[in-house]
Amino acid sequence: MYQFVAPRDRRFAWASRRGTWSRDHIPRVCPECGASRKRRVSPLVLEWLPGSGLVPDFCWPGFNDEVVVSQRVRELLNGEIGGTRFLPIQMWQNPRLGLLKRPRARLMPRVWLPYEGPPLWDLQTDAWCDLDLDHAGVLLAHRCSICGTDHYTALTNDRLLVDPSTWRGEALFRLRQYPTLLYCTEQAKSLLEARGFTNAGFHLAGEIPE
Numbered sequence: 001m002y003q004f005v006a007p008r009d010r011r012f013a014w015a016s017r018r019g020t021w022s023r024d025h026i027p028r029v030c031p032e033c034g035a036s037r038k039r040r041v042s043p044l045v046l047e048w049l050p051g052s053g054l055v056p057d058f059c060w061p062g063f064n065d066e067v068v069v070s071q072r073v074r075e076l077l078n079g080e081i082g083g084t085r086f087l088p089i090q091m092w093q094n095p096r097l098g099l100l101k102r103p104r105a106r107l108m109p110r111v112w113l114p115y116e117g118p119p120l121w122d123l124q125t126d127a128w129c130d131l132d133l134d135h136a137g138v139l140l141a142h143r144c145s146i147c148g149t150d151h152y153t154a155l156t157n158d159r160l161l162v163d164p165s166t167w168r169g170e171a172l173f174r175l176r177q178y179p180t181l182l183y184c185t186e187q188a189k190s191l192l193e194a195r196g197f198t199n200a201g202f203h204l205a206g207e208i209p210e
């Protein structure tokens with residue numbers, strides 16, 4: 001299994017996440033364990049950064065914990081993989097940028113609004129699996145009595161094994177122990193790589209045992 005990771009290819013446009021965050025929880029930080037109680041809610045809001053005007057098939061506005069994909073990727077995943085959801089995104093541009101003179105703007109390429117690139121989507125999956133905690137050497141150190149967050153000890157074996165009883169064959173999934181990261185099977189990675197999608201990145205994270 002592979003983790004989706006940003007390859008940091010500077011040929012392509014990079015966006016930051018302005019995020020919209022839930023304000024359901026006051027205070028924002030759990031008073032017992034200090035865990036952030038903010039949750040990013042849809043829609044994801046992108047702000048394009050200067051450097052490149054070339055929109056890739058994979059964008060990484062939250063480093064490795066947000067995966068934004070192009071319409072081409074959506075069509076492949078819908079057709080051949082399934083089990084994925086595609087949420088709309090919005091974009092924001094500092095209004096002062098609109099006042100810049102065009103020649104100066106061309107010196108520092110970027111994606112400009114109004115956006116004219118391919119449709120982009122916030123890639124999500126509803127599939128959740130558990131790590132094989134014994135194999136990972138990870139222990140549940142503390143379950144917070146207020147917010148319910150599980151706090152684990154650090155990995156002692158960084159080659160992850162998924163607990164196979166919690167995996168139902170999904171091509172894309174998340175791990176409850178690392179809830180912000182997105183993982184996929186080798187088959188899904190191969191399919192995505194075979195299409196030559198730009199700016200895709202995968203890190204061999206471990207295995208799903210038979």
Ligand SMILES: [Zn+2]
Nearest residue numbers: 030033144147
């Ligand atoms: Zn807590």
